[in-house]
Amino acid sequence: MKEDRIERAERARAKKAALGEDIAIEDYGTGKEHDALTSLDEIPEEYKQNLLDAGIEPSERERSGSFLQRDRSVIFSKVKYPGLELMSTTDAIEKYGWLKEYLWKAIPVDQDKYTAEVELDQTHGYFIRSEAGSKVTMPVQSCLFITSDKIRQNVHNIVIAEENSELHLITGCAVSHSVSSALHLGVSEFYVKKGAKITFTMIHSWSSGVEVRPRSAVVIEDDGTYVSNYILMTPVKSLQTYPTTYCVGKNARATSQSIVYASGDTKIDVGSRAVLQGEGSKAEIISRAIATDNARIIARGDVIGEAANAKGHIECRGLMLSDTATIDSIPELKATRRDLELSHEAAVGKIAEEEIQYLMARGLSEDEATSVIIRGFLNVDITGLPDALAKETKKMFDMSLEKVM
Amino acid sequence: MLKIKNLTVEVEGKEIIRDLNLNIESGEVHVLFGPNGCGKTTLLMTILGFPNYKVKKGTITFKGVDITDFTTNERVKLGLGMSFQHPPEIRGVKLGDMVNIALGKKEGEIDESMIELAKRLNIAVEFLNRDVNLGFSGGEVKRSEILQLLAQAPDFIMFDEPDSGVDVENIELIGKIMCELLDRNKLPSKRERSGLIITHSGFVMHYIKADRAHVMLNGRIACSGMPDEITKRIMEDGFERCVELCSVKGAC
Numbered sequence: 001m002k003e004d005r006i007e008r009a010e011r012a013r014a015k016k017a018a019l020g021e022d023i024a025i026e027d028y029g030t031g032k033e034h035d036a037l038t039s040l041d042e043i044p045e046e047y048k049q050n051l052l053d054a055g056i057e058p059s060e061r062e063r064s065g066s067f068l069q070r071d072r073s074v075i076f077s078k079v080k081y082p083g084l085e086l087m088s089t090t091d092a093i094e095k096y097g098w099l100k101e102y103l104w105k106a107i108p109v110d111q112d113k114y115t116a117e118v119e120l121d122q123t124h125g126y127f128i129r130s131e132a133g134s135k136v137t138m139p140v141q142s143c144l145f146i147t148s149d150k151i152r153q154n155v156h157n158i159v160i161a162e163e164n165s166e167l168h169l170i171t172g173c174a175v176s177h178s179v180s181s182a183l184h185l186g187v188s189e190f191y192v193k194k195g196a197k198i199t200f201t202m203i204h205s206w207s208s209g210v211e212v213r214p215r216s217a218v219v220i221e222d223d224g225t226y227v228s229n230y231i232l233m234t235p236v237k238s239l240q241t242y243p244t245t246y247c248v249g250k251n252a253r254a255t256s257q258s259i260v261y262a263s264g265d266t267k268i269d270v271g272s273r274a275v276l277q278g279e280g281s282k283a284e285i286i287s288r289a290i291a292t293d294n295a296r297i298i299a300r301g302d303v304i305g306e307a308a309n310a311k312g313h314i315e316c317r318g319l320m321l322s323d324t325a326t327i328d329s330i331p332e333l334k335a336t337r338r339d340l341e342l343s344h345e346a347a348v349g350k351i352a353e354e355e356i357q358y359l360m361a362r363g364l365s366e367d368e369a370t371s372v373i374i375r376g377f378l379n380v381d382i383t384g385l386p387d388a389l390a391k392e393t394k395k396m397f398d399m400s401l402e403k404v405m
Numbered sequence: 406m407l408k409i410k411n412l413t414v415e416v417e418g419k420e421i422i423r424d425l426n427l428n429i430e431s432g433e434v435h436v437l438f439g440p441n442g443c444g445k446t447t448l449l450m451t452i453l454g455f456p457n458y459k460v461k462k463g464t465i466t467f468k469g470v471d472i473t474d475f476t477t478n479e480r481v482k483l484g485l486g487m488s489f490q491h492p493p494e495i496r497g498v499k500l501g502d503m504v505n506i507a508l509g510k511k512e513g514e515i516d517e518s519m520i521e522l523a524k525r526l527n528i529a530v531e532f533l534n535r536d537v538n539l540g541f542s543g544g545e546v547k548r549s550e551i552l553q554l555l556a557q558a559p560d561f562i563m564f565d566e567p568d569s570g571v572d573v574e575n576i577e578l579i580g581k582i583m584c585e586l587l588d589r590n591k592l593p594s595k596r597e598r599s600g601l602i603i604t605h606s607g608f609v610m611h612y613i614k615a616d617r618a619h620v621m622l623n624g625r626i627a628c629s630g631m632p633d634e635i636t637k638r639i640m641e642d643g644f645e646r647c648v649e650l651c652s653v654k655g656a657c
Contacts (some may be wrong), residue, residue, distance in 0.1 A: 357455050358489065358492055358493050362481065362507045362553060364478055
């Protein structure tokens with residue numbers, strides 16, 4: 001089985017991805033190992049702000065567990081609450097024979113050269129599992145951090161919420177200021193069992209020399225719920241990702257919200273796909289994209305309805321702040337039977353003059369009015385998160401926005 | 406409080422207001438009548454300083470300051486305020502956010518005092534959490550506008566059709582709050598705030614007594630007089646005849 005996987009990966013080694021410009025993986029080195037920490041707070045001062053910017057709390061306050069991978073080394077991994085498990089995926093594979101039932105089950109190992117690379121030269125990633133029935137509303141935080149120049153980080157993450165459990169995860173991806181270029185390859189497989197729930201809040205805090213190719217998929221069983229909130233506000237050299245959520249179970253629910261603010265020469269191709277295979281399953285994809293400077297954004301949404309009484313909706317909105325930027329908004333719907341309902345709305349535009357004037361008539365200056373409108377545009381209601389986490393997410397969002405505006 | 410002298414205004418290259426003069430003293434409320442397209446809204450937008458309304462000639466003086474070249478927010482800081490007839494929808498900006506902005510707070514939550522303020526206009530808490538003007542009914546738009554003005558508390562307030570699309574019950578409520586905003590409940594000598602009201606139907610005038618009425622025709626103030634008399638003439642004879650009678654007899 002394992003051999004077969006490696007063979008398939010070997011064959012896909014040069015396989016270009018369907019989307020996104022091709023990256024020469026070999027241009028990036030493998031990096032060196034780093035020593036482990038005994039507490040997250042020991043991370044050198046110079047990196048603390050990087051962590052905070054990615055929504056990671058070095059003090060571990062209000063977190064049920066923390067995981068930090070620096071370059072190719074897991075330097076911290078600890079869980080504070082019973083009912084939760086957290087460790088490096090490499091360790092988990094060794095520890096649990098049954099994990100092979102989950103490895104590359106949601107994403108084909110030979111999807112493209114990036115998945116192949118992660119299989120052939122995996123450098124950890126996180127494994128998180130909530131035990132059946134356990135409900136820890138406090139989030140686990142995991143951080144994938146790049147601190148060395150010209151290296152690649154090849155992580156494979158696996159998150160499993162066992163039956164009737166609840167798992168909340170904040171993932172922050174960050175890069176230190178000393179890194180001029182790097183490649184992040186991240187494979188993430190999520191498994192939401194019967195009646196379980198996973199919320200996944202991810203902040204990408206890259207810089208203009210970093211190339212990023214996440215490959216994510218989610219499998220939701222009967223009555224399971226998956227909520228994803230994705231925030232990207234800082235520049236990145238190029239990023240392409242198209243996470244797919246398979247609602248395989250009856251009444252499986254998926255919500256995906258993404259907020260993207262692209263500036264500088266950022267190139268982003270980001271989408272969200274939901275495949276509705278379970279009877280009565282439901283997906284909602286919401287995206288907000290702002291392009292300024294010379295940024296290029298492709299915002300994709302795709303819902304495929306294959307089951308009775310399935311319901312899917314895509315809402316894509318784009319806001320153009322520059323004449324040298326571009327936004328492509330591509331919503332797609334595919335139905336394979338009669339008794340389902342799919343819809344989409346998409347709009348791209350500029351800030352309306354009359355909205356600015358209206359706010360000025362209430363006392364704001366033109367700049368203040370513009371910033372209120374942008375903030376409002378990006379302000380999607382965060383639903384499905386525990387109150388404290390929703391507030392926290394809102395805070396992270398405000399903070400990231402503050403930085404770019 | 407507000408003095409407009411020989412004002413000529415162009416919108417997209419077309420002259421809409423010609424040589425208009427208007428003087429509104431402190432504590433006075435004036436009402437502006439006129440047929441569609443005569444320039445009423447243009448006058449209000451020009452006083453507010455919206456950039457599409459180009460002043461070609463004349464001056465606008467507010468509280469003794471020549472504000473002709475001021476930006477909208479500079480005018481608002483001096484004490485101007487406006488209730489819009491068709492305000493824009495702004496996604497993600499809640500009515501509660503607008504109230505905080507009107508209060509001069511850049512950020513803030515929906516707190517008890519705001520909820521109390523909203524209650525006075527029959528506005529529920531949930532309504533404060535809705536994106537401003539998005540899917541609001543005609544009456545809801547008006548109440549939302551008045552609520553923002555209550556928070557803003559301007560010294561000079563312009564109301565563009567505060568009674569259009571409002572049901573009878575709410576007109577009374579809006580009229581009452583407008584009276585309060587314009588110091589109408591105070592003795593005439595104690596009134597400080599002033600206002601200018603555009604109304605088509607004149608319904609709201611049942612609840613708020615104006616000091617003076619004007620009829621606007623073709624970009625000019627064609628006649629002025631006591632509100633009751635002007636209203637009566639317009640109802641009986643129409644705008645143009647009212648103006649004609651005015652000029653012949655000096656009746657109003």
